[in-house]
Amino acid sequence: MICERCSAGGDLSDVWTVGMGSSSLAYNPSFWDDDGQQHDHDINYHSQDYRCSNGHSWTFRHRLGCPAPGCSHEAVMESVFHDDYLDTEGIVR
Numbered sequence: 606m607i608c609e610r611c612s613a614g615g616d617l618s619d620v621w622t623v624g625m626g627s628s629s630l631a632y633n634p635s636f637w638d639d640d641g642q643q644h645d646h647d648i649n650y651h652s653q654d655y656r657c658s659n660g661h662s663w664t665f666r667h668r669l670g671c672p673a674p675g676c677s678h679e680a681v682m683e684s685v686f687h688d689d690y691l692d693t694e695g696i697v698r
């Protein structure tokens with residue numbers, strides 16, 4: 606894990622995990638489509654908070670993709686920076 610903010614700015618930083626991480630625990634059925642193709646649609650997001658030595662903090666979350674070719678249920682891997690979250694919520698100054 607590297608800090609995307611620091612790497613975008615060419616800075617170096619150490620990264621720590623924050624807390625234990627979490628995952629949602631929804632039931633996750635497999636099914637077969639009319640071509641007999643097996644689908645596995647993971648709807649459980651796994652997330653972990655991180656912070657870096659330059660003061661950035663973010664949540665990394667991921668979800669597995671479906672192994673069936675051409676299926677639109679793709680893997681998700683994303684870092685959500687917490688100050689981005691605050692920006693979209695709007696801060697009253």
Ligand SMILES: [Zn+2]
Pocket residue numbers: 608609610611618657658659660661
């Ligand atoms: Zn950083």
Ligand SMILES: [Zn+2]
Pocket residue numbers: 643644645646671672673676677678
């Ligand atoms: Zn699928």
